[in-house]
Structure formats: structure tokens, C-alpha cells
């Protein structure tokens with residue numbers, strides 16, 4: 134404001150000075166000319182300023198400030214400030230625009246579905262994830278969500294929304310949905326795919342049920358037989374007593390095996406970060422072979438070593454020795470369990486390429502029907518025909534988990550009454 138008055142005062146002073154000079158210069162007879170000259174000067178000043186105002190209005194209207202290049206200093210100041218503000222606002226606008234774009238990109242990249250609705254449920258905006266979750270796409274903008282999702286649980290939830298949301302089962306998918314109120318006119322509809330989490334929860338529940346069942350069966354036998362033995366009213370002959378004690382012992386061994394395997398599974402899950410080391414796999418197999426030979430009770434174990442003669446280089450793989458030992462012991466144990474007393478078990482080593490070693494455990498036992506093969510590595514899975522043989526269905530699951538860690542897997546081929554072959558290929562390190 135102060136500047137403004139100074140400016141006016143400066144120009145008033147200049148005008149008066151001009152008039153005074155003119156008054157001095159002009160002969161006294163021509164003083165009457167003073168007023169017309171003043172009027173002309175004022176008219177000229179007014180015209181110049183009016184013209185500038187008009188040009189400025191035009192430049193602002195068409196957002197082309199650079200078209201207006203005034204010659205008068207006050208207008209140059211005006212333009213300087215206008216241009217400065219324009220630059221500042223343009224920069225702020227661009228920043229906001231970028232922020233907006235980043236925000237949209239982040240919502241688009243979200244693994245969760247997001248829909249912005251008005252308070253009646255009409256779709257205003259949605260991210261592309263909704264297409265995969267509920268088959269709602271941008272073409273559905275302007276439609277009511279309640280008309281697109283007809284699931285009764287959703288419609289119930291729409292009428293009585295809660296902050297915790299609900300789980301919606303749609304075919305094989307499980308979705309967690311939630312409606313949030315942004316303000317009185319806007320709602321946010323959020324969808325999260327929890328199928329995997331749901332499956333894991335279900336697996337945990339099944340696992341707990343299986344473990345309880347597996348432990349309860351031998352425990353019931355132990356309790357039943359021991360109670361009979363303790364009961365003084367029941368007279369048992371020594372042969373029966375011995376038989377019952379044997380049952381108790383067998384059941385206790387079964388429980389021990391199960392607990393050992395469960396501890397091993399926990400250990401495996403906790404040891405995901407154990408560092409692999411170079412292992413001489415040929416040496417390892419030979420030592421396992423020697424150990425196992427001692428516990429065959431009549432069965433024959435043959436090592437078909439097709440590699441030792443090829444060269445004298447060592448066969449190293451990257452792995453965890455303790456875990457790999459567990460895999461081979463398990464396979465050999467199964468081969469022995471599911472083969473009759475004079476069966477033959479073979480351990481084959483074959484070099485299938487310069488850096489790939491195939492190890493196979495082959496037996497000529499009871500074999501496995503084709504429909505069971507894909508389920509062998511499931512927790513607690515046992516082929517019904519082999520239920521009478523001692524086992525808990527965890528060995529191949531554990532072995533499979535270990536092989537996954539070593540970036541390989543089982544290849545199983547089998548024929549009923551002919552035998553089975555479990556093979557796996559390891560990558561050799563140079």
C-alpha cells in the first residue's frame with residue numbers, strides 16, 4: 134500500500150513539475166493553453182494504461198503472458214510479478230499432478246482391490262486388480278456395486294457393514310472385503326485375496342487334527358493294554374502278558390517315531406537359512422550304503438556305481454549333509470520296509486550329463502498303484518494297501534521338503550507287485 138501511494142505521489146509530483154516548467158516556458162499570453170496541454174497529457178497517459186490493461190486481459194484470457202511485453206516500467210513490474218507467480222503455481226501444479234499420478238500408480242500396483250463409491254454404492258473409480266478379484270472393470274463405472282456382486286453374504290454385509298469386514302468364498306477363491314466410510318458422500322470398498330492364507334490355516338488345522346489322531350491311536354493301545362495288565366481282576370497267562378507288553382512297546386516306538394519326525398519337520402522349517410556346503414556326494418552315498426547294509430535282515434542291497442570308473446574327479450554338490458543323509462536313509466528304509474524279506478534293493482549312481490548326477494533307490498517290493506504316486510509326498514499320506522506296515526506317512530514329505538531346498542525333486546515310477554524306483558538328479562559343482 135505504501136509503495137502504491139509513493140508511486141502516485143511520484144507521478145503527481147512529476148506532472149506538477151512538468152506543468153510548472155511549461156508554465157515558466159510559455160509566454161504569459163499562452164497560459165490559457167495550460168489546461169488543454171494537461172488534458173492531452175492525461176489523455177495520453179490514460180490511453181497507454183488502458184491499452185496495457187486491455188493487452189494484459191487478453192494475455193491472461195489466452196494464458197499467453199509472454200505476448201504482452203510492456204515498455205513502461207510499472208507494467209514491466211506487473212508482468213515480472215505475474216510471470217513469477219505463474220511459474221510458482223505451474224511448478225506447484227506439476228508437483229501435485231506428479232503426486233496424484235504416483236498415488237494412482239501405487240493404488241493400481243496394490244495387490245488388493247480398491248473401489249471408490251458414492252454413498253449409494255455407485256462406482257466412481259476402481260483399480261485394475263478388481264478385474265481379477267471380482268471381475269469388475271472400468272467399464273462398470275457408474276454401476277451400483279450391489280448389482281455387480283450378487284453374493285448373499287456380500288449383500289448382507291452391504292446392509293450391515295462392520296469395520297472388521299467379512300470373508301467371502303467365491304468358487305476356489307477366498308476374499309476378505311471391507312467397506313470404509315471416507316465422508317458422507319464417499320465410501321471405500323477394499324478387497325484382499327486371502328485364498329493362500331486360508332489354505333495355510335486349513336493345512337495347519339488338518340495337520341493338528343492328523344497329529345492328534347496319529348498320537349491318540351498308539352496312546353489308546355498303550356492305555357488299554359496297560360490297564361488290562363494292571364487290573365488285578367483279570368487273570369492273564371504269561372504268554373498273553375508278554376504279547377500285551379509287546380503291543381505297548383510297539384505303540385510307544387510308533388509314538389517315538391512320530392515325535393521324532395515332527396521335531397525334524399520343525400527343525401527343517403526353522404533351518405531355512407542354514408548355509409549349504411560342498412559335499413562329496415559319492416563319499417556320502419558310500420558311507421550310507423555301508424551303514425545300511427548292516428540293518429537289512431535278509432534283504433540284499435546292491436550299489437550300482439556307474440561313475441567311479443569314469444574319472445578320478447570328485448562329485449561335489451552344494452547341500453546340507455545331515456539333511457541329504459535323512460533323504461537317502463528314508464528311501465532305503467522304505468525300500469526295505471515295503472519289500473519282502475528276501476527282496477533286492479539297488480542304489481544306482483548315474484552321470485546323466487557332465488554336471489548332473491542321478492541317484493536312484495530301486496526295490497522289487499509291493500509297488501505303488503499309479504493313482505497314489507502324486508500324493509506320496511503329502512503329510513501323513515499312506516497307501517491304504519500298506520497300512521499294516523509300520524509307518525506314519527511323514528518320511529517322504531520330509532524328504533521332499535529337503536530335496537526342494539536342494540533344488541531337485543523325486544521322480545517316482547512303480548508297478549504293483551513289481552517294485553518301485555525313487556530317483557533324483559543333483560547338479561554337480563566343479
Ligand code: ADP
Nearest residue numbers: 467468471500515516519524525526527528529
Ligand atoms: P511311511 O513309510 O512312514 O508310511 P513315507 O512318507 O515314507 O511314510 O511313505 C508314504 C507312503 O508311500 C507309505 O506309507 C507307503 O504306502 C508308500 N511307499 C513309500 N515308499 C514305498 C516303496 N518303496 N514301496 C512301496 N510303497 C512305498
